[in-house]
Amino acid sequence: MQEINKEKKPLIVAFCCNWCSYAGADLAGSSRLSYPADVKIIRVPCSCRVNPMFILKAFQRGADGVIICGCHPGDCHYTTGNYYARRRMSLLFSMLDYLGIERERTRVEWVSAAEGAKFSKVMNEFASKINELGENKRLEDLRCKN
């Protein structure tokens, strides 16, 4: 544990659907298209698997930004999953905004398996936005901070 650099760097949790976006992230990797190491990816079968609880939990634990990536609408491996995800996230993000939590901390992007470049671009942009915003103060749980 002592090896880990404790200097406060932004932390971004990315939920990627297995079929498109996770593959897109892999393609970004095999194309050597870099993005900040602040981005950590969690593989889920589909964007519709992402429960708002996971997103809040990530913020509670100290994430500064959360991004959900799925197949483009109409291309879902499970036909309709991302349509549900789209509605759920639209409402959730709007609610977070309503509570005064910076709206830029959450994002949904559709990235196909062929869009390695887009994946990298999205992550770079998102990471720099989160860097600008700085530490997540409005949805933090002080008990989790060391």
Place this chain on the structure above:
Amino acid sequence: MKKIAISNIEKLYNEISSLQELYLPVKKAGATNFAKYENGVDVDIKSLQTVKSAKDLFFPQSEDMIDFKVSGKNIEIKDARAQSNPFVLFGVRGCDLKSFEVLDKVFLQEPVDTMYKSKRDAVTVITLACNNPESSCFCKVFGVDPANPKGDIQATIVGEEMFFEPLTDKGSELLSKLTTLEDGDEKAVESEKKEISQKVEKLPFVNLDLSNFKGENLMELFDRPEWEELSKACLGCGTCTFVCPTCQCFDIRDFETNDGVKRFRCWDSCMYSEFTKMAAENPRKTQMQRYRQRFMHKLVYFPANNGGEYSCVGCGRCVKKCPQSLNIVKVIKKLGGKN
């Protein structure tokens, strides 16, 4: 006897808080609760009652106990109990003051609850007489005199002035340090107290009969069929227990932090279906059983074990706050005797 003009009272708050931390009723987002006095807070001594009772100061809703720090396969254990500095609790009404006696019986008996005790020892209580008791008040039934709450210092509002009378050494010591106060006359206070007592006599629930609530009637009361109807509308929420000044049940829980575990205790409610979850589950399976437990505890079990002391102080918070208008008065009227 000391006094201050109410128009000047901010000065008093400032003076007290320069000596010790001061907690008093503060209105925030439309609700009044005890909170720390700080610049800019909206002190509310006009409201008769805070939503949460003053027990919050000794037995807060949630309180850290132990920290476990985990590093690789090592665990380090740290005492996380907060040390309490002396503080002043201002604006305590007679009912809440009475509740401290009840809580002391629970927490200060062996084994002493150190977390409670450290805060209880640190406090100087300034009580406040109730100029205008409400229809939901029935503290007199439980032997409380809302005109004479015996704190370390007893405060009474008379007209545009507030009077202070020290009743303990702790009270005298604090009062002697307060330079913003001037000398006051006892007569005004006496007549105010009389007026309050007269008001109390006119309250609708002032003559509740408790005579049935005796240890020897325990089984009979337990089996009364009226519990079913009394509890029918109960939602099983914890409002009554959380606003109650004498409810003292808690749960001990662990919270996983980023580098270990925080063990804390927090209020629990016997009204919850998850309460006293044992190997299998809550032994009280129906809401009726849980509802009965709460009132049997306050009116029968507790007095049976504590020299006849009821663990209700008649503050009437449950009367005001129950979402479906169930409350202890309805129970007493049904089962207490000649009501």
Place this chain on the structure above:
Amino acid sequence: MQKIGVFVCWCGSNIAATVDVKKVAEVLKAEPGVVISENYQYMCSENGQALIRNAIKEHGLTGVVVCSCSPRMHEATFRKTCESAGLNPYMVEIANIREQCSWIHKDIEEATEKAIILGRSAIAKLKLNAPLTSGESAVVKRALVIGGGIAGIQSALDIAEAGFEVDIVEQSPTIGGNMAKLDKTFPTLDCAACILTPKMVDCAQNEKIDIMTFSEIESVKGFVGNFKVQIRRKARFVDEKKCTGCGECMQKCPSKKGLNDFNMGLNTRPAIYIPFAQAIPNVAIIDPEQCLKIKNGKCGLCAMKCNVNAIDYTQKDEIIEREYGAIVVATGYKPISLENFNEYGYSSYKDVVTSLELERLMNAAGPSDGHLVRPSDHKEPKVITFIQCVGSRDTSGCGKPYCSKICCMYTAKHAMLIREKYPDTEVHVFYIDVRTPGKNYDEFFRRAVEQYGVDYIKGMVGKVYEENGKLMVQGSDLINNEQVVIPSDLVVLAAAIEPNPSVRNIATMVTASIDTNNFLTEAHAKLRPVESPTAGIFLSGVCQGPKDIPETVSQASACAAKVIGLLAKDKLKCNACVSHSDEMLCTGCSVCANVCPYGAITYVDKEFRLGGGKTEVRRVATVNDAVCQGCGACTVACPSGAMDLKGFSNKQIMAEVDAICKR
């Protein structure tokens, strides 16, 4: 107590050049639960796999974390490795430290730190993994084909050819569908009946094929490999087994005023009839609305005339239940109703016809014995005007937004055939675009214009009205930029086609998804075009989208190949990462079933013990493992948290979140 092994792969220098793999292995070794942590040059190599296998045996590992390339690359490999060493294959987690770490970061310290975190996250998830086994279900080796048009016929023949039994359920009294009504077919101009009827006969004669005409699907239950289907065999009042199709009854029937559906209502037929000469089955049917015996008990001539006693006026609908392993939907199309297109005068003038009606008018077996005459006065038309895209590519809301695809070609065919047979007839065609991609299609169209002198006018028709016994077609000529009015004898409308309306009901029964135009949705637009997203449901022909005959036949055969592939299996291995419902938490609210794209969730009333000898019946969800594909939509829709996904459980994902956020 968990015993976890961590295996960090160098991937040659792919990982090792930017990630300090030794350090990663060392740091992860200190994690609670980890008993062994190794690094190796190529974990996927035989030696690397042997390292894992040995460690599993030596240390009695309960789970394995491999820090390597993407799980999309080698997850299957390492699962097999572990399985061969006796560990459940689902007790393996991969930390992607190549594609998502070493390849995108340059700084060694940074990449190493991230690799450690990804490794921790995998460990955290693995600790909550449970051994999973894929369920198995038997396959009923029989297919159901819904619809007996050319698509259904072709699919059925191909499936039967492979040795499996097939039932064709057709709602009309004969198979053959729309193709049977066509005269000639493009681009070769061979006669439709000549190529279709032999296939129909093949079906009838194939002992693997059971044809159920005048029948409808009543209900579908079950799932891939195990469908239970109820079929309503509607009463035809003629015993199919006895009737020889001699036709004697038709001659004698006194009630002859029924509209002949087969001829698009252009002529009449008796109450007892055989739809057309080559109908399969070649069996009569009675229209009860028209039959005097059935309506008022006075007649019975046909029964008297029938030598084989096939007539049964009291016959009732019958419901039979059969089991199938696969279902092919081949419900086809119908031309749209033209009631929204009054400007073309279809309902006002007898001589405004649809293209399908024209097919019958030109067909030798049609109402005019193949002699092209106007329906109104049976005179030969001298000027014929075709109007294209009637209701196709129409975004006004009156018609359909899509291109019906077949109209350009069949109109060229019609024009050509008319000019060929009646060279003195003038033929005009109003069109928006002429779309003729396809083998020999454009050549075909050009022949119509160049060789047969058909007058193609680019422009829309404003209206059709009658003047002096002529149908005046008023339209714009966009190329010459002028308004034209063509006095015509016959106007032919290329009506858009739409999915057969029965498909909606069928889609609901088989839980196949359907698009806004009522076409069935394919599992993948490009890669799985003949499968529905619902496992075991296959799409053949126009029910999936507009197609011409060659395309339909190719798709029907492709569809059959998929069905054969399924029926050839004895057992189906189900997806192991499926949803499941915690019955103690489920409230039976149905929210989960509403979002399930596969219809995998059903509800049962179940009795639960409440304690104290009391019980309570509650409605709870159950997931069919064979049908669930594991998307997880239900898990988020479920407010009580009763629904969870194996392999990607709420707790597992939250453990990953926690591990990532620890720092």
Place this chain on the structure above:
Amino acid sequence: MQKLETLMLEKAKNLLSSGEVSRVLGWKKGELGYDVEPSVFTSAQSLDNFVYNVFCGANLSKYLVQETKKEGKILVFLKPCDSYSFNQLIKEHRINKDKVYTVGVECQGKIDNYKLKENGIEVVESFDEEVDFVTVNGKKFTKGEIVLGKCSVCEKKLLDYDEVISINEKRSPDKDRFEMVKKLESMTADERYAFWKDQLSNCIRCNACRNVCPACTCTKCVFDNDNSGIASKANSDSFEEKMFHIIRAFHVAGRCTDCGECSRVCPQHIPLHLLNRKFIGDINRLYGTYQAGEDTTSKGPLTDYTKQDVDPSDVFGG
């Protein structure tokens, strides 16, 4: 208005005596005039305490989840707002409709006890209700002054019932239902954050909002379930207040009928309905107007979609 009560009582007595129903779900008189409580009556005699007046704000439909599991049929009186919750519960298979006899009753708005207290009324000795006014202890109020928040914006109608008891046309709402939501939306993020921080930090996690909510009928709530990963009993940190209320609002999104019970029962007067109403407003705006509980069959907005739905990034119009 007292006439309504008489008609209802008559109906209850008739149905009980005819054996059509074995129980009646309604409201029972309290001790102070305003402390009316929901109750189940089983005999004509017990109906002596039956009451229907301006203090019957409590929504009765949730009680039917348990009541319809019992033997026999139960008569329930449903105000317009209760009816929407009732329908939603039918849709979610939580109530057995065969065991309920529904009677829709007219409602002209129910009094908020807190507002009454603010006006110095401690015990209700007498009151007179008109459509637009109510006179309590001789003091005349316009309805807008003292009715529950949910009633001042109520647009709900009487729906389908076995029977309806109604005399007067319904009072029209005093204000726009989304007024406060819009006001919050027009604030800056900092202002909104400050507003909710003040409000939610008062939360004592008594669960009254959850337990009264007719959309919260889970056998075990995720917050009570140690296995859910988000179980919590107290707001030990400011995060947990938000977590609880966001997740709760999300779980009832598309299912919440806006019955306003959450705000009515909150001991700290947190305007919790503003969270639900935010979702309702967003749903109406983004996916077309939808009123949960208006029918018993339609798909809820979160179990439905269109291909043209906006992306989350476009929700804010920026």
